[in-house]
Amino acid sequence: MMSKINFLRPDKNNLNTFLYLGSFLFLISVLDVFLNSFFSLNLTGFLPGFLSFLFPLILGFIGLYFIRIEFSGIKQLDLLNKHINTNNFNAVLSLLIIFVIIKSLPPILSWFVIDASFAGDTKDVCTGSGACWTYIKVWMRRFMYGMYPNAEQWRINLSFIALVLMGSVGYFATDRFKKYLTLYYVVIYPLIAFLFIFFFISGGPVFFDFSYGIIAAILSIILGFFIPAKYKFYYFLIVPLALYITLKYFIFFEEYIELGKLDGLNWVETGAWGGLSLTFIISFFCLIFCFPIGMAFALGRRSNFPLIRYISVGFIEFWRGVPLITVLFMSAVMFPMFLPEDFFIDKLVRAIIAISLFEAAYVAEVIRGGLQALPRGQYEAAKSLGMGYWKMHIFVILPQALKLVIPGIANTFLALVKDTPLIFVVGLLEIVGMLNLAKTNPKWLGFAMEGYVFAAIIFWIICYAMSKYSYNLEQKYKTDR
């Protein structure tokens, strides 16, 4: 059954004719662009310049127009029409996107892989037009560890491995232990991690502080099992610190160490730290510090005491109103003026304090949003049970509020990770800073692109993973109201 064909109105009666004709035209147009970009063959070279340029678009457009038949009964065709071919405008846009993808693939591929050089360890191997990954390979240690001495880099590795192991306790803990996990994460884990990263990486005499810390932590955890549940909170608040101080100042005297011929680790000053590991260290500490500070100011901003409220508002608005770079400037040039003359704070510590305070203001605003979103009933119910301010917040309000603001907090932490490169202001060089240093090396001039692409890929993976993780967390803790 053949009915009259009207090419301006594709219809279902001549489905096959339109389908074959349309698909053919569409495929021809894609093939034209494909050949053009991959094999630099120009099928339409005989046409005048401008027309030759637009030819595939016109062809593809006509093709898509022909196959735009509603309710054709063919499942794939209907899906195609629904998704990329709903009307003329969408068809053109779809075609453009397909063409752009096909056009941009060959140069990207050839730059990244085909023409790129991987082998060797001097600049001479990089003669091709592609990327010089040799550069990244040679400078890898510097990009990862900064100016940290090569022989000591196992310390950084060990610290991070230990950190990951400690962090993963939460996944493998049994339910019996999960009760204490909050305490572990809030008090013990940061303490151990701090000792681990800061003292282990810097080494020197403070290495022993680290070992005291570990001993104190382990001892107090073991003793903790014999403490009745009622006092556990106070116990873990006081005992580990007390043990640590006891160990440091009363038991293990320095002479004792020298007697035992224990050599400390070499001291590595913070100026030598750098690269990606510094990015992690700064993000990690700022993350640990900014959360409690932010929480305190969020509560302060909703406090009933006017003076506390004003101070909190002032703090939050001040930090939110200024750019991070000026805050770091302040920590670099202005802050030393505010301290007693013989009092010196390491510039890494200063940077960490500055970033923590800065991000704390953002965390405070996010948490305040969560607190405001809770219905009044929650507060009233908690109060009617006779709970005081702290009990009410710790057991009723904050757990719910924090659950609500997981995405917001994750965004703030993401911003924190993305802000770490700014520490170049105080003279610390994490990965981006190291890249800038490496590209000015006379032996390796002209590879800025490779370096930035490399760092971009690393940051992208970190940030994307974080955002996906926060999404999962959000789904996990979602409670219906």
Add this chain to the structure above:
Amino acid sequence: MNFKLKDIVPQLITVTAVVLVFGFFTYNAQINMENRGIDFGYGFLSQESSFDVQFSLIEYDGSHSYFRAYLVGLLNTILVSVIGIIIATILGVIVGVARLSPNYLINKFAAFYVEFFRNIPLLLQIFFWYFAALRALPLPQDAEAIFGVFFLTIKGLYVPAFIWQNFSVFFYSIIAAIIAIIVIRIHAKRVQENQGKQIPVFLISIGLIFILPLLSFLIGGVGISFEVPVLKQLATTSFIYEGGVSLPPELIALTLSLSLYTATFIAECVRAGIQGVGKGQKEAAASIGLTPNQVLKLVIMPQALRIIIPPTTNQYLNLTKNSSLAAAIAYPDLVLVFAGTALMQTGKAIEIVSITMFTYLTLSISISLLMNWYNKKIAIQEK
């Protein structure tokens, strides 16, 4: 007034702590400054600055005062922020709408753009554009003209300059058009309220804004001509374009990265806003006989804007604050000119950093106050 000890004590402790900390800092600062022989004061602002700035909107050289250097930096910051905000808004709205498109390819393309650009640190993007991408541009003598008048070279973008004759007449014609449009809008509203008739305000406005300036060309003697940049040889190997307006590569890299980065966030705001308007609203509007245009204009947009505008303003603020990263690529913005060069020269750390911070603070707080006012104005009036 009933004073309770329980209410007073925590506040007193907090205030005392804050006062103590500030007092400690001030005390130390005074001692430190005495020891180093620095005196505190803002008098240096009127002194001669004796440094040069390579890109400035107002006339400036070393003989001007530090205050003028501050103004130069501030204007450069504002320039980059305004351009960035305009581009970011346009791009963000397009991408945000594209993310809601039923077209699978467009949707994914927009999603790819957003996920790609917002997960890479802004500073890295700025470095990438400035040190890698823009360095790959041709030298001035090798540059090919874009549309015959633009020249994109390693030394910056050269665009033709407008040369106006009787610019004031043109300017007044635009102002007259705007006033006329406002009058017509008020009139149209009154007519609609009294008689129920609708006047095509939009078409009339478009017509006015084109016709009045056009008339000024025909009758008012307004003329316009372009000064196209011309290649000029300075030395055997050194070329430069003369005439027209030159935009330095720092400015290009900065606006490009700022707007590409911020557009991703604006796109998400726009998407959330449009998604936030209930489907029922659209259907209800259609069922009472509004045309699709009216549905968009009278029902969807007012509600979507209510959701979109507050977070978008926040992004504008972020963009303005992020423009301070200019210091990293030596674009002479407020931070570089004032907190950088001027601080190095005068050594007045406290004064200069405080002025810089105060400037950003004023900018942020005034915008947020404006936003709060706007929010209150458009908030749903609940009875």
